[in-house]
Amino acid sequence: MKAELIKKYFPEISDTQLQQFEQLFPLYVEWNEKINVISRKDIDNLMLHHVLHSMAIAKFIQFRPGTEILDVGTGGGFPGIPLAILFPECSFLLVDSIGKKIKVVEGVAEGLGLKNVRAEHIRAEDVDQDFEFIISRAVTRLSPFYYWVRKKISPNHFHTHRNGLILLKGGDLKEEIEELERKTKVIDLPSYFEEPFFETKKLVYVPM
Ligand SMILES: C[S@@+](CC[C@H](N)C(=O)[O-])C[C@H]1O[C@@H](n2cnc3c(N)ncnc32)[C@H](O)[C@@H]1O
Numbered sequence: 001m002k003a004e005l006i007k008k009y010f011p012e013i014s015d016t017q018l019q020q021f022e023q024l025f026p027l028y029v030e031w032n033e034k035i036n037v038i039s040r041k042d043i044d045n046l047m048l049h050h051v052l053h054s055m056a057i058a059k060f061i062q063f064r065p066g067t068e069i070l071d072v073g074t075g076g077g078f079p080g081i082p083l084a085i086l087f088p089e090c091s092f093l094l095v096d097s098i099g100k101k102i103k104v105v106e107g108v109a110e111g112l113g114l115k116n117v118r119a120e121h122i123r124a125e126d127v128d129q130d131f132e133f134i135i136s137r138a139v140t141r142l143s144p145f146y147y148w149v150r151k152k153i154s155p156n157h158f159h160t161h162r163n164g165l166i167l168l169k170g171g172d173l174k175e176e177i178e179e180l181e182r183k184t185k186v187i188d189l190p191s192y193f194e195e196p197f198f199e200t201k202k203l204v205y206v207p208m
Pocket residue numbers: 072073074075076077078079095096097098101122123124125136137138139148
C-alpha cells in the first residue's frame with residue numbers, strides 16, 4: 001500500500017510530506033532488519049494499519065502550530081511519526097520504556113529529516129514536562145494511563161477541543177470508561193476511513 005492512500009484522506013499534504021510518507025516503508029524495513037520492532041505482517045500492512053490508522057487523530061483535531069504533544073508508548077513511532085510529518089510546526093516527544101524501540105524511532109525520524117521529533121527512553125510516569133495533548137495507541141487501560149499522565153497536561157486552551165488525551169484503542173471500552181469516571185468521547189474509526197483496520201477501532205478523547 002503506497003502513500004497515495006494518505007493523499008486520498010489528506011489531499012492537502014505537500015509534495016515534501018508525500019515524499020516523507022513514501023520514505024516510511026523503506027525506512028521501517030531497513031530499521032526492522034537491525035532491530036525487530038514491527039512484525040512481518042504489520043510491516044506488509046504498514047501504510048494502512050500503522051500510518052493511516054495513526055492519522056485518525058488528525059481527522060479528530062488539527063493541531064495548531066506550536067502545539068506540544070507527547071506520544072506515550074510509541075513503540076516504533078506510532079502514532080507520533082505520521083503525525084509529526086503531518087504537523088511539521090508542532091513539537092512531538094515520543095517516549096517508550098523499551099530503549100531499542102526508541103533507537104528505531106530516532107533512526108526513522110533522522111532518515112525523514114524530521115526536526116520536530118524528540119524520542120526518549122523513559123517511562124511515561126517519569127516525564128517531567130507539560131503538553132497540550134497526550135496521544136497514544138494500544139498501550140494500556142484508560143484508568144492507569146490517566147494516572148500516569150494526568151499532571152502533564154498544560155492548562156492553556158488554544159484549540160477547538162480542550163487539551164487532553166487522544167488515544168487509539170481496541171476492545172470493549174465500556175468497562176474501561178466506567179472505571180475511569182471522567183467525561184470521554186469515543187469515535188469509531190470507520191467513520192473516518194473506509195478501509196478496514198485490525199482490532200484497534202476506536203478513538204477515545206478525554207478532555208482535561
Ligand atoms: C502494544 S505497544 C504499542 C506501540 C505503538 N504505540 C503502536 O501502536 O505501534 C505498547 C508500547 O507501550 C510501551 N509502554 C508500556 N508501558 C509504558 C510506560 N509506562 N511508559 C512508556 N512506554 C510504555 C511498551 O514498551 C510498548 O512499546
